[in-house]
Amino acid sequence: MGPLVLNTRPDTDSTDLLAALDKRGYRHLSAPMLNITFPVPTGPLDIKKYQAVIFTSANGVRAFAKLTGDRSLPAYCVGDATARMCATFGFDDVYSANGDINDLATLIRKKVDPAHGPLFHPAARKTAGDLGQMLLTDGYEVDRQTVYEAHESNSVPEDVLEALRNHHIEAVLFFSPRTAETFVKLVRSYKLERDLSGTSAICLSPAVQSKISDLTWYRTRVASQPTQEYLLSELGSLS
Incomplete structure (x- = not known):
């Protein structure tokens, strides 16, 4: 079984991403930070x-x-x-x-x-x-x-909460500043700050990274170009 990854994209934008994660052998959970x-x-x-x-x-x-x-x-x-x-x-x-x-x-x-x-x-x-x-x-x-x-999400799915609290998620994927901002708000709301110390954040751009920089991560990576392909390349470099 591959590493467990958390997708934060809206459901409407996640089909290609989840298929790409499947193809690369990653397990994944989803916690959409925005509802369209x-x-x-x-x-x-x-x-x-x-x-x-x-x-x-x-x-x-x-x-x-x-x-x-x-x-x-x-x-x-x-x-x-x-x-x-x-x-x-x-x-x-x-x-x-x-x-x-x-x-x-x-x-x-x-x-x-x-x-x-x-x-x-x-x-x-x-x-x-x-x-x-x-x-x-x-x-x-x-x-x-x-x-x-x-619309910003105001809750995190129970399976995602359990995985975060048990330190099972290797990386969280962030594609936009607003999804990153919403994630930070929810992490603080659920008091999950200490549960991210072993988790990496993979960001589409420096603008996205700036929104999650106040949290304590194991490491953060930024795609060399702001595309899904390059973001997944950064995810692969963690292995």
């Missing part, structure tokens, strides 16, 4: 005035697909997983920054002429960064609309 909900659309979305759509998460793609069947706009995506979700929903013109929000801003500056019209950014109410503000000085108009909600 999609409001019922009040009417169809008119995207005719936009020249492109920006996706900073796969859930943004899922929400967009609920709002309109129009796939005519080019899609600029933060990473490959989000780009694959676009392809799944029928987008033909898809670009991936293969990184984080800063890489996405760089990609947009290279590929998109701000003079050709505004960009549509379907997103959660809270995001890891303000892409519109980042691009504003370059002349881009970004229309960000809340199309889904990411």
